[in-house]
Amino acid sequence: MITYYPYGRREITFALMLWLYFMPIGITAQTPHLHQNFEKYLLKAQQDSLSPITRERYLKIAYSAIRSTRADSVKYSRISKLVEVAEHLPDTSYFIRIAAEGMQLAKDLENPAHLGDAHWNYASYYLRGKEYGRSYEHYNRAYKYFTAAKNDYYSGKMLYNMAYIASETHDLTGAEILLFRCIKIFEQAKKPRQQYRCYNVLGNNADDMEEFDKSLHYYNKASQLIPSFKDSLYYKLENLNNQGVRFHKMRNYEKAESVFTTALTYVNELSRSPALHAMLLDNKAHCLVFLGKLDDVEQDMRFAMRLRDSLGETAGSIMSRLHLANYYGKIGDTLEGIAYAKEALEMASGKELTHHKLEALELLAALDRPNTIPYLRQHIEIDKSINARDRKLRNKFTAIRYETAKYIAENERLFRQRLWIIIVGVSISAISILLYLNKLQRSKNRELLFEREQQQYDEDMYLMALTQKTNLEKGRTEERQRISKELHDHIVSRLFTLRFQWQTAPVGGEKEMLSLNRKNLNLLEQLESEIRNLSHKLRSIVYTEEERFLDTLKTLLAEKSEIGRLTSVFECKNPADWQQLSYVSKINLQRIVEEILQNVVKHARAHKISILMYRELDTLYLNVTDDGKGFKYARVKRGLGMKNMEARSQKLNGTFSIQSTIGIGTTVMIRIPFKLNIQ
Template identity: 50%
Template sequence: MSTYYSTHGRAFGYALFLFLNLASLPLTAQRAPMDPDFEKHLNQALNDSLSLEVRKKHLTFYYNLVKEIQDDSLKYERISEIVEIASNLKDSVYFHNISNVGHKLALSINKPSFVGDSHWNYAAYYLNEKEYERSYDHYHHAYKLFIEANNDYYAGKMLYNMAYISSKTYDYTGAEILLFRSIKLFEQTGSTLQRYRSFNLLGTIADDMEEFEKGLSYYTTAANLIKELDKWEYNRLQNLNNLGVRLIKMKQFDEALSYFNEALSFPEILRSSPALLAKLLDNRAYCLISLGKHENVVSSMLKAIAIRDSIDDTSGRVISRLRFANYYGKIGDSAQAIVYAKHARELASENNLKRDVLHSLEFLAVYDRKNAVSYLERHIALNKKINAEDRNLRNKFTAIQYETETYIRKNERLLKQKLQLLLISLVSIAILLLIYLNTRQRAKNKQLLLERQEQQYNEDMYLMALAQKSNLEKGRAEERKRISQELHDGIISRLFALRFKWQTIKLSGEAIMLEQHRHFLNLLEELETDIRNLSHEFRNMLYMEDKNFLNGIKTLIKEKSEIGNFTFRFDYEQAEDWENIPFITKINVQRFFEEVLQNVIKHAQATEVTVSIYRDMKVLIFKITDNGKGFSQSQLKKGIGIKNLENRSSKLKGNLEVQSTLNVGTVICLCIPINN
């Protein structure tokens, strides 16, 4: 059974590539000749129904066009596709000429992915030629380059193909190690198909080592991945074939037959997979022959060999002829058995299938008794040669694997160092960033502190000016009080005494002089009255200044009512308490009333306004109520006026409440906490 899949080559979807890329060729191939048949020539090169010479001719035409492309990267990609096509034209000279050009171009570009791709082309070619040592070496180089290019998917495919070659040389342990490494990479890249193929190959290797339970475990793991694949129906049939072949190796032909029959019950799927159909037909016939059921097996075997001949399945063609040799040997037709065995040996020799040559020699030694000794001698000699070659290859593969492991450890160490360096760099950047942010924040805090100090200084200066003004006013009041007292207690008393004494003097004389005397006495009384009135006015002024806060509020309301054409009522309690509040509070409260009354005039259209000032425990309450048009609370927009009120409330550490009802009115209340 062959579980090898053509992952060493790339899919030949060139028709789609042509459609997407040929249109851009004139832009990149600046000197390329404009041939209208360009696309036709490349399609002909891909047409495997044509002769090799005709296909090569068309491919050469396309290659000559590609050489004119100026962009080296695009040129290499096109040449790499030409190399893939050339590897199937069975012309080693032509292949090497093209691939050498591509390899040199990849080296000149110095891009790991391109150089790795060129090694991949060589590896695929040598694998088809069964030159396992050279193929393995190129896959190894490609693997390292794809690792360097951080392309884990292609690196995993290189490991898979190296594992396949190891299994062909019976280095099963080495193959398993490589496959587990490839599976790890495929898990990282999320490639379910490649994981499926890797577990299938692990199952085949386990069967070849006769570890059948282990093989079943790998096949089961592969089967669990099938439904995640795009072509899961085909892969399910492939898995059934693998399970059947496993049972053949265990000599359980009845159980194996059930798997092949189940797979063959899907003819529509197998119609597009002739290679798998040929395998199933041939394997089922082999089971029937092994069970002694020779009826109706020839037709299946003939169909299988016809399919394999038509698709040029070299290994399958050899296996089909060996199966025919086995069939004719079972039914006693030695002559036909010898014919098919010799034909199988010829095909195997032509295609360097040495293990199949050994099998054909075994058949010939059994059925051609006259030449049995000669066949056995050839078998022994070839077997020694193959074992020596395989041993030599295994030693080389072991050395390469050791080199690979050393390379991996080196990469892991470098990656660890890079991660450490990156971590140190990130930590350093974070520390520097924190230092920068801390420095910037400290500078901001310092700036804010300076601004706050400046603001405090300005406020202190303002308060000082207010205090000076207050002291000045207080001095004036004291002076007025002193003058009033001086007038009342000094001058008026003396004038009164003078007038009283003057009235008590008995005067006599002419009537005119007495009249004049009385006139001066009246003038003196009037002067006394004027001075007393002036003294009382001074006292009244002092009284008014003592009540300046409430009077100022009342005056403000009166002025605003005249402007806003509304009536007002001013209610307050305990007038003597209001003069004890701080002067700065009085100023802000007065500004609060100005702002609110101005809003009433501008927006409320009120006819009545009530201003209430009272104290509730340790809270001063200032309330303004109007019967204006009001507004909806949800439509309240915080304009400059509202913001100013909130700012004043915040400065006073107070609380501002605004309540309004449409067509009813508005109540604005400022509550300020105070300390006794």
């Protein structure tokens, strides 16, 4: 018998939903923890005091902290940090594995900056192993990617490293070309320290070509950049050492000694830079040997050698031994000289320092006379192999530079092509937009023209209606005047005559008849008074309508002044003349004044406004003045309101003008001919 649990599936589903809901929270909570673990173990792996095996183990723990993280730029940055540390470990297997993973991630991200960095890691690794060809190739690829990523500074650094490799392989012309390209980039990027290094390498290359004056020129150029460095004193001493070595090679030993002595006076700085101290001390002692000043030379040379040995500077230790061998040869102790020369040869052979090896063989050939020929043969064989290797590498570098030049030229061609495409595209787009805007503007102009015509039509209809109303009102006014005159001049006069005759006529009779007579006379007098009053009222109505135009302007001024909180002044010097204007003229003037007042309230920021109306000869003047901010009339766009005011002025056969001064105010002047506009 099987027992079913109908709610079991629901519980499982609910638990699964809860797990899916809280899982992102757990991942988010672990992210800072993973970051802390990575930084913690990476820092431990960078400690040189630990054994290589321990450092590699810490690197692997740091990598495990980010292995399952999302493949993005952050993960690549952390892998790149691991690669930089792994590069310095004796066992290169871990470097190869982690560097390959970093390269693949950079390719997956398709990020040129990451790809440039990945090739940079490989280039540094091969440079440490003196695999100049492979290192140069990776630096060249890194340069291309950094150029594509628009990172000029890193592009310049890649060129500098390529120039260094070219110098090491005696491709001095190629190195010089690359270095001048570097200098241009670093000048634009404002990196004086990088420029200094470029000039130093140029000086070294010129020295190798025995162009000593040119070498000193480059060192002087480098010295001019030193004051901008934060640690300028160290670089000053380094530059003095370079100049001293050049003077020594020029056999100007006194000058060389003077430069080395000057540099050695900076005791405090040299105490913080023992490698530089040992170099200066050894070079000065070596210079004194050629000057024949042999007192205390051996002591300084041995001190410099011990100091270099303690610092683990192999190349410096070899040079100290070669200088000691030369010193003993000068004083006639050839056995001691040969011993130091052989020791230098053995150290140079172990570290594959071929140039130092050749110097040791030359010195042994000079000191060990019985074995001069074997040493010279060995020197020739090594020199041949170096020349063959360098010649092969120079050819390879030349091919790479040629391909790079083609790549740059193609990029420039594509850039120009893209630029022209963009320019043409932008031009077409701009023309299309302009055509569209022109069409839109023409459409708006047609709409505005239609609106204006419609407004003009409405206005004409309105004026026609006003004219009809005016004619009606004029008829009514004339009728009132006629009735008033008839009442006053005719009916009232006849009533007065009747009443006077009746009053003066002799009346006799009964008492009732006398009372009735007086009552009728009073009634007649009362009727006369009422008719006279009615006549006066009719005249008053006509007079009020004649005065309404000026009152309307005053009312407009008062209303707009109240809205804009302005002080207003209204002055009409000859109201009778203005009252004679036609009704249409009054309406047009009223609309113009209304538009002016509206503009003052909206735009002028004025405190006071005034209207002045007067007549000179056959011209009526209406001036509206404000004390607002003013404007430049020539630069103002003439809108519909201003065009309407000008049109109304033209209908009155008049003129419309504006005088405005910034910060003082504006005056609008309307002039209309008087006789052409009267009723």
